[in-house]
Amino acid sequence: MKWNQTDREILRLALPCIVSNITVPLLGLVDLSIVGHIGSAAYIAAISVGTMIFSVMYWTMGFLRMGTSGLTAQAYGRDDAGGVRRLLRRALLMGLGVGVLFLLLQQPLLQGALWLIGPSEAVAPLVATYYHIVVWGAPAMLGIYGLTGWSVGMQSTRIPMWVAIFQNVANIVASLVFVFALHWDIVGVALGTLLAQWSGFLLALLLVARKVREVPKRVPLPRGASHWQAARGDVDIFLRTLCLVAVNLSFTTFGARQGDLLLAVNTLLMTFFTLFSYIMDGFAFAGEALSGKAYGASDGVALCRVVRRLFAWGWLLVAAFTFVYLVGGTSLLTLITNDAGVVAAAHRYLFWTWLIPVAGVAAFVYDGLFIGLTATRGMLVSSLVAAAFYFLLALSLLGVVGNHALWVAYLCFLSMRGGAQYAIWKCKIIAKV
Structure with a gap:
């Protein structure tokens, strides 16, 4: 690159x-x-x-x-x-x-x-x-x-x-x-x-x-921005955060209902998402600062350049994390815990972690861009749609495929947030820049 x-x-x-x-x-x-x-x-x-x-x-x-x-x-x-x-x-x-x-x-x-x-x-x-x-x-x-x-x-x-x-x-x-x-x-x-x-x-x-x-x-x-516009943005972000809290708390709750072993497994595997999020959040912060600066300066060329380079870094990180999880997923599990029973049970669901980077990258990048442009309503709408789809999938599939349903639903939640934000970006935001 x-x-x-x-x-x-x-x-x-x-x-x-x-x-x-x-x-x-x-x-x-x-x-x-x-x-x-x-x-x-x-x-x-x-x-x-x-x-x-x-x-x-x-x-x-x-x-x-x-x-x-x-x-x-x-x-x-x-x-x-x-x-x-x-x-x-x-x-x-x-x-x-x-x-x-x-x-x-x-x-x-x-x-x-x-x-x-x-x-x-x-x-x-x-x-x-x-x-x-x-x-x-x-x-x-x-x-x-x-x-x-x-x-x-x-x-x-x-x-x-x-x-x-x-x-x-x-x-x-x-x-x-x-x-x-x-x-x-x-x-x-x-x-x-x-x-x-x-x-x-x-x-x-x-x-x-x-x-x-x-x-x-x-x-x-x-x-x-007026105080009213700023307050409306705060409300949008607050409600969007409640969507994320609801999804994450329900993920833990649904896992706990399947027993202590699967609760431990899901907690263990969610560490893979946490590690990815720590890195991607840094690039989202950079997106907030640089996109907001370009937008405030009415510099559409600089904004488009920031978007392209953020996604270039995002896809580079997707490749790196996916490789690490594919090759070193088992080692990471044993590094986190020495409980052989939990590690063995986690292996049945380990392949879902390989999809975390590709499912989540767009949501992180667009979150930074939407915050920088104060397009908070788009963040709220995308989170509401993705959360609704998550609960629909999780509740429909839990009785059919068990714990796999939670991972399908969670990965769909991540990808739908990014997909919905992409659609909003293309249809409503980029035209105004």
């Missing part, structure tokens, strides 16, 4: 995002690793449940990042300094505001989560202890979401990378001290996470403050 300036821009933006994606799950893994040495399975279960609760809470608030990055990139592309500053204030205030709302609603949110998950009587109090401490980091985490979106829009993905790395280092150090030196057990783990969240937020503020100094204070250019 012949490189050009656009490729260098894509990699400059994508690589720090990939590093960030890899480090983010470490916050939960560090907590699990530390409590795993305390000596009680109840602690491990409590951290698992608590981490799941916060993952869902924060994932559904993804519009705080995605709704900011596209608008900021467009303002940056048209040299709208006032718009860039307004979007930063909006992102920060919305993140902190939603975080405070979570604090006010923390008790009903916890009760609803415990009712849905149903942990044992021994685990539930520990979950509550962990939750009631870590929830005070909600304003910090959601503030980071807004600052991350603004940074991506400003073509600076290194800010969220350094914040993610710093958070993990702070979490490891604080949790080790609180648990093993002060013997605070699960309280220590929770406090370590809380400290990491707020210290990460303060670092993000510092780095963004340095970045915003580069923005001229007064440039008399027209305003960008």
Whole structure:
């Protein structure tokens, strides 16, 4: 593949995002690793449940990042300094505001989560202890979401990378001290996470403050999207995220109904998708920044060039991941677990993972492009259609082909998202550029 300036821009933006994606799950893994040495399975279960609760809470608030990055990139592309500053204030205030709302609603949110998950009587109090401490980091985490979106829009993905790395280092150090030196057990783990969240937020503020100094204070250019348009985009992204949450939670639920073995198998094999998504998300972030910048500058030629090169990188990654999964799938399974029974059962479904890259590549690339162009309604429609088709397939085929039905449905969900976005792109979006 012949490189050009656009490729260098894509990699400059994508690589720090990939590093960030890899480090983010470490916050939960560090907590699990530390409590795993305390000596009680109840602690491990409590951290698992608590981490799941916060993952869902924060994932559904993804519009705080995605709704900011596209608008900021467009303002940056048209040299709208006032718009860039307004979007930063909006992102920060919305993140902190939603975080405070979570604090006010923390008790009903916890009760609803415990009712849905149903942990044992021994685990539930520990979950509550962990939750009631870590929830005070909600304003910090959601503030980071807004600052991350603004940074991506400003073509600076290194800010969220350094914040993610710093958070993990702070979490490891604080949790080790609180648990093993002060013997605070699960309280220590929770406090370590809380400290990491707020210290990460303060670092993000510092780095963004340095970045915003580069923005001229007064440039008399027209305003960008209205508050109503921005709010409508947030709603679209929020509803689209709920579709993704519903599909992923149902995938786990349907697997659990088939027994513990198949639940473990599906969890194991879903790691193949997670690995692919960590890399593709980086290129989606690059798509948000570069497509938004080109669109804001009314540079259709640059936008088309970005689209072509993103898909070139996407198909290169498809080839690489497919080869790795074909050749090294068994090795990856044994690397993740040494349970011979789970590995043997997973082999019957391993071939589905070979199709993950080709099924998912278009959805990742178009997500980045749609966010950059703030074409959020297209993202919502494509996700609704794909989710409806997923549930139709899964519920129709589960009784016929068993666990294979879930993988057929999930792969169709990925490919239909990309296919629907392609149709919307060709019919409604590209003509307006």
